Amino acid sequence: MSAAGQAGFPEQGTGVDDLLAQVRAERSGDLDWRGGRAFSLVYNVDDPELERLQHEIAGIFLHENALNPFRYATLLRMEAELLAFARDLFGAGAAALSSGGTESIFLAVLTAREEAASRGVVDPELVCAATAHPAFAKACHYLGVELTRLPVDAGGRAVPELVAAAVSDRTALVVGSAPCYPFGVVDPIPELAAIAAEAGTLCHVDACLGGYLLPFWERLGRDVPPWDFRVEGVTSISADVHKYGYSYKGTSTILYRDRDTQQRQLFMYDDWPGGLYASMSAAGTRPGGPIAGAWATMVHLGAEGYLRLAGRVAQATDGFRAAIEQAGGLRITGEPVCSVFEFGADPADDDPVDVGAVADVMDERGWNLDRQQGGLHVMLSPGHDRVVDAFASDLADAVAEARSGRTGAGVGLAYGGVVEE
Numbered sequence: 001m002s003a004a005g006q007a008g009f010p011e012q013g014t015g016v017d018d019l020l021a022q023v024r025a026e027r028s029g030d031l032d033w034r035g036g037r038a039f040s041l042v043y044n045v046d047d048p049e050l051e052r053l054q055h056e057i058a059g060i061f062l063h064e065n066a067l068n069p070f071r072y073a074t075l076l077r078m079e080a081e082l083l084a085f086a087r088d089l090f091g092a093g094a095a096a097l098s099s100g101g102t103e104s105i106f107l108a109v110l111t112a113r114e115e116a117a118s119r120g121v122v123d124p125e126l127v128c129a130a131t132a133h134p135a136f137a138k139a140c141h142y143l144g145v146e147l148t149r150l151p152v153d154a155g156g157r158a159v160p161e162l163v164a165a166a167v168s169d170r171t172a173l174v175v176g177s178a179p180c181y182p183f184g185v186v187d188p189i190p191e192l193a194a195i196a197a198e199a200g201t202l203c204h205v206d207a208c209l210g211g212y213l214l215p216f217w218e219r220l221g222r223d224v225p226p227w228d229f230r231v232e233g234v235t236s237i238s239a240d241v242h243k244y245g246y247s248y249k250g251t252s253t254i255l256y257r258d259r260d261t262q263q264r265q266l267f268m269y270d271d272w273p274g275g276l277y278a279s280m281s282a283a284g285t286r287p288g289g290p291i292a293g294a295w296a297t298m299v300h301l302g303a304e305g306y307l308r309l310a311g312r313v314a315q316a317t318d319g320f321r322a323a324i325e326q327a328g329g330l331r332i333t334g335e336p337v338c339s340v341f342e343f344g345a346d347p348a349d350d351d352p353v354d355v356g357a358v359a360d361v362m363d364e365r366g367w368n369l370d371r372q373q374g375g376l377h378v379m380l381s382p383g384h385d386r387v388v389d390a391f392a393s394d395l396a397d398a399v400a401e402a403r404s405g406r407t408g409a410g411v412g413l414a415y416g417g418v419v420e421e
């Protein structure tokens, strides 16, 4: 009997070879991220040596648990070094590891809530732009913090005047994105941080997406607006190693300007018959594989490797942007800073192209562009530099088909999803 598609708990076991054959066969129809036509969920580094290293290291540390870091000395050293690397890259005073962007954001919101509580705030509030990642809404929902979301300007950036007007003595955290997911634009961080500092509250920069790319983008000589701890008033930053840090899933870093603020996310408990439970993040058991993978990826690539990969991402970005501009009738939203952006119909066009139809044709040709509310989302990895010409040619055809009267299925479809039985 097939292991796949069973509803009840499997009565009998399935042999390893059978099971692997089944899964391999099933997976052969899944989205092929190595082909360069997938975006955002997998960062295609297109580096076989790095992939070999990651597979090996994941296997070696598959079963280790960093719940008690002192039991696995190698993991402990790797985590400590990894955090030191992150502190050095971002000029942070303290750093901790988490399982992903959402957990890092939870920790930043928790820290802010605790800091506000120490100032007597009992009904804390978080102020951010509407482009902030849904993880902030989720964190506020879980942690009992009120969320104030503000409109953005025509370029998709937070508006300092609106933020200043919204901040009150209840504000626990002012949030900016570097960059935001939907448009890839960087909020005016110096202004937001100054507003937070003036109000005596914390300012978090969500660089989950761009954190490990922007420092190298800057070294390439590209324009990067100020966003990190060099900006006075920025108190914490989230940056995911499993995004442009190029490790496999399961690691993010949460960085603080100073160690005292970071201590607010520490949880200690000894009121039970077991030993002292101390933890810097939400998870209890922490899988060793992602920690080892993140460490090995950074050591293998080094700044030199990250710079080389940033160069490939930049080349892909230039190519995709040129293809969008040349297709006609399309416009990139706002002024994206790096390799993440949205494109949609040019509103100045007398007869705007149906972007849903463009998306349908692109889907038929095997591209998997996410459909946002106002257009299609592009997030480029190093491996996308191989598909620039194919993208340009398919996009030109897609626009031509949309222009010839085809109507599309629409935009604004799923970003995240729920799996039920």
Ligand SMILES: Cc1ncc(COP(=O)(O)O)c(C=O)c1O
Binding pocket: 100, 101, 102, 103, 133, 135, 177, 179, 180, 181, 206, 207, 208, 209, 240
């Ligand atoms: C800007 C930004 N923040 C936070 C997150 C959440 O990260 P994760 O999905 O790893 O929890 C994402 C994910 O894409 C993101 O783009």
